[in-house]
Amino acid sequence: MAVYTEVNDEELETFIADYGVGDLLSYKGIAEGVENTNYIVHTRSGPLILTLYEKRVARGDLPFFLNLMKHLSARGVPCPLPVTNSHGEMLGELAGRAAALVTFLEGFWTRRPKAEHCVQVGRALAELHLAGLDFPMHRTNALGPAGWRPLFQRFQDRADEIAPALAETIARELDEVAGAWPQALPSGVIHADLFPDNVFFIGETLSGLIDFYFACNDFLAYDLAICLNAWCFEKNYELNTTKSRALIRGYQSVRPLEPAELDALPVLARGAALRFLLTRAHDWLNTPPGAIVKPHDPLDYLRRLRFHRTITSVAGYTGGNEA
Amino acid sequence: MAVYTEVNDEELETFIADYGVGDLLSYKGIAEGVENTNYIVHTRSGPLILTLYEKRVARGDLPFFLNLMKHLSARGVPCPLPVTNSHGEMLGELAGRAAALVTFLEGFWTRRPKAEHCVQVGRALAELHLAGLDFPMHRTNALGPAGWRPLFQRFQDRADEIAPALAETIARELDEVAGAWPQALPSGVIHADLFPDNVFFIGETLSGLIDFYFACNDFLAYDLAICLNAWCFEKNYELNTTKSRALIRGYQSVRPLEPAELDALPVLARGAALRFLLTRAHDWLNTPPGAIVKPHDPLDYLRRLRFHRTITSVAGYTGGNEA
Numbered sequence: 001m002a003v004y005t006e007v008n009d010e011e012l013e014t015f016i017a018d019y020g021v022g023d024l025l026s027y028k029g030i031a032e033g034v035e036n037t038n039y040i041v042h043t044r045s046g047p048l049i050l051t052l053y054e055k056r057v058a059r060g061d062l063p064f065f066l067n068l069m070k071h072l073s074a075r076g077v078p079c080p081l082p083v084t085n086s087h088g089e090m091l092g093e094l095a096g097r098a099a100a101l102v103t104f105l106e107g108f109w110t111r112r113p114k115a116e117h118c119v120q121v122g123r124a125l126a127e128l129h130l131a132g133l134d135f136p137m138h139r140t141n142a143l144g145p146a147g148w149r150p151l152f153q154r155f156q157d158r159a160d161e162i163a164p165a166l167a168e169t170i171a172r173e174l175d176e177v178a179g180a181w182p183q184a185l186p187s188g189v190i191h192a193d194l195f196p197d198n199v200f201f202i203g204e205t206l207s208g209l210i211d212f213y214f215a216c217n218d219f220l221a222y223d224l225a226i227c228l229n230a231w232c233f234e235k236n237y238e239l240n241t242t243k244s245r246a247l248i249r250g251y252q253s254v255r256p257l258e259p260a261e262l263d264a265l266p267v268l269a270r271g272a273a274l275r276f277l278l279t280r281a282h283d284w285l286n287t288p289p290g291a292i293v294k295p296h297d298p299l300d301y302l303r304r305l306r307f308h309r310t311i312t313s314v315a316g317y318t319g320g321n322e323a
Numbered sequence: 324m325a326v327y328t329e330v331n332d333e334e335l336e337t338f339i340a341d342y343g344v345g346d347l348l349s350y351k352g353i354a355e356g357v358e359n360t361n362y363i364v365h366t367r368s369g370p371l372i373l374t375l376y377e378k379r380v381a382r383g384d385l386p387f388f389l390n391l392m393k394h395l396s397a398r399g400v401p402c403p404l405p406v407t408n409s410h411g412e413m414l415g416e417l418a419g420r421a422a423a424l425v426t427f428l429e430g431f432w433t434r435r436p437k438a439e440h441c442v443q444v445g446r447a448l449a450e451l452h453l454a455g456l457d458f459p460m461h462r463t464n465a466l467g468p469a470g471w472r473p474l475f476q477r478f479q480d481r482a483d484e485i486a487p488a489l490a491e492t493i494a495r496e497l498d499e500v501a502g503a504w505p506q507a508l509p510s511g512v513i514h515a516d517l518f519p520d521n522v523f524f525i526g527e528t529l530s531g532l533i534d535f536y537f538a539c540n541d542f543l544a545y546d547l548a549i550c551l552n553a554w555c556f557e558k559n560y561e562l563n564t565t566k567s568r569a570l571i572r573g574y575q576s577v578r579p580l581e582p583a584e585l586d587a588l589p590v591l592a593r594g595a596a597l598r599f600l601l602t603r604a605h606d607w608l609n610t611p612p613g614a615i616v617k618p619h620d621p622l623d624y625l626r627r628l629r630f631h632r633t634i635t636s637v638a639g640y641t642g643g644n645e646a
Binding site: 031032 | 326332333346347348349350351352353354355363365370427428430431432433434435523525526
């Protein structure tokens with residue numbers, strides 16, 4: 001939540017002039033985005049979002065993300081559309097950073113998702129998956145199972161500073177989840193980070209999906225498992241099965257899950273909890289005190305992980321009813 | 324430059340509904356404003372700025388600021404216009420803070436002001452002064468000469484941590500400036516903080532004046548003296564007389580200065596430099612390391628103060644020419 005890079009008026013006017021969006025009218029740094037710096041920019045042709053990519057996002061991945069948004073947007077997914085400059089490029093350079101201009105999406109994220117929101121998120125996720133099937137680029141999931149153990153090794157020695165025996169718990173989960181991980185499931189482009197703050201609503205109608213900077217190729221059902229973790233738990237860490245049923249039902253109304261995907265959902269959800277536990281634990285131990293961006297509490301995901309261990313079939317998420 | 328107070332979607336929708344501006348479409352915290360939290364809010368009727376007043380702004384002063392903006396806006400000064408709610412009030416409450424919605428002004432501040440900008444700032448400042456003459460409310464300048472000594476006493480013991488003999492320099496300046504301060508000059512409502520980041524331009528045309536949260540009643544020429552300090556010095560701390568002449572000329576094209584005001588300009592400019600030296604020095608010594616908002620360097624104003632000590636008449640600012 002920060003503006004890492006300040007942009008001055010003259011360089012921004014020069015940058016904007018190359019995009020055919022009319023004169024610059026105003027720009028303000030916005031306190032959103034943990035990885036990148038974002039400005040809301042008004043031009044004669046309306047509002048836009050300017051993103052400056054900070055070092056945590058690999059520059060080589062940016063064409064994948066930008067082309068994906070263009071591809072999905074053309075297929076009706078309500079995501080930001082990168083604007084192309086006079087050289088036919090979506091990626092420019094500003095204030096020493098790679099930079100892109102994308103369309104502004106109205107809407108705002110809901111702090112207290114209800115089942116109705118979950119239905120729509122499920123539906124939008126499935127639509128995103130279908131729209132991505134013919135996207136020609138490929139990006140390996142750096143935070144998929146193969147990336148978990150190396151990430152763990154970077155903070156293994158200090159893990160118990162977060163919670164007693166956390167290192168032992170994670171080591172056991174890495175083994176068990178890896179052993180039970182599906183060999184093959186329907187795959188394609190996934191969002192991989194569709195948390196509530198990346199989904200906009202106006203009233204109760206979904207209006208936008210943002211932040212495609214973790215998007216990659218992986219099992220489609222794994223994306224749904226991430227959403228189960230992100231959308232369906234209450235503050236007391238209990239699964240709200242009304243919400244998880246709604247999420248899965250919304251998804252299946254657009255793209256019915258195959259039996260193998262339904263069977264795999266418990267281990268995928270456990271893996272997703274482990275993935276967020278790992279990145280949060282790493283960030284927790286590596287964020288200097290007084291940093292602008294406060295790290296998320298990793299224990300939220302330790303508790304989810306424990307819950308998923310108790311689930312043996314998809315009925316654990318649908319309350320026993322067919323979703 | 325920070326969002327101090329987070330607003331959730333439900334409380335904002337409730338708040339906005341009372342203002343007759345149409346449904347809430349989006350809102351984003353903006354990284355502007357040192358004292359308060361600001362959001363850019365889109366509704367069906369267009370963009371607005373939502374300000375949540377943090378503790379550094381005295382709640383009792385808010386009616387003065389909001390009524391002043393309404394008064395000036397009605398007289399053509401391009402400042403934010405507070406929106407009135409269904410109870411006829413401009414001041415509401417949100418997320419435990421006093422809060423106001425004001426119109427959004429297009430434009431952006433210029434990082435490298437040129438003489439042409441200074442002409443327009445001078446003109447706009449004089450127009451603000453004339454428009455404020457019939458404003459019926461009154462607010463004493465808490466950061467006028469009477470407030471300087473008590474402020475100094477709060478950090479006097481530690482002043483030399485900033486620069487050698489700074490305490491001695493300030494003590495001498497307080498005496499000399501107080502002794503030479505004018506007894507009476509044309510007075511009225513002044514902005515009191517019209518720095519470049521509070522003046523918006525589109526291209527080279529002034530489009531807005533913002534941040535009225537230091538506005539008060541004081542000598543009108545003192546406001547011009549603040550602008551001399553804020554707009555007309557180069558990075559090497561030398562006065563750019565082309566800019567200072569342009570600023571004064573722009574001001575006089577709308578409101579000619581009286582002889583007593585012209586005579587007083589050197590001591591007013593010296594007093595203005597002292598005022599910003601004092602607040603910056605205080606903040607410099609009292610900002611915890613790692614704070615979100617970095618304090619300004621007080622020495623910028625020590626150097627300006629030294630410059631103003633060498634000026635004996637207004638010709639020092641106009642390059643000897645009649646402005």
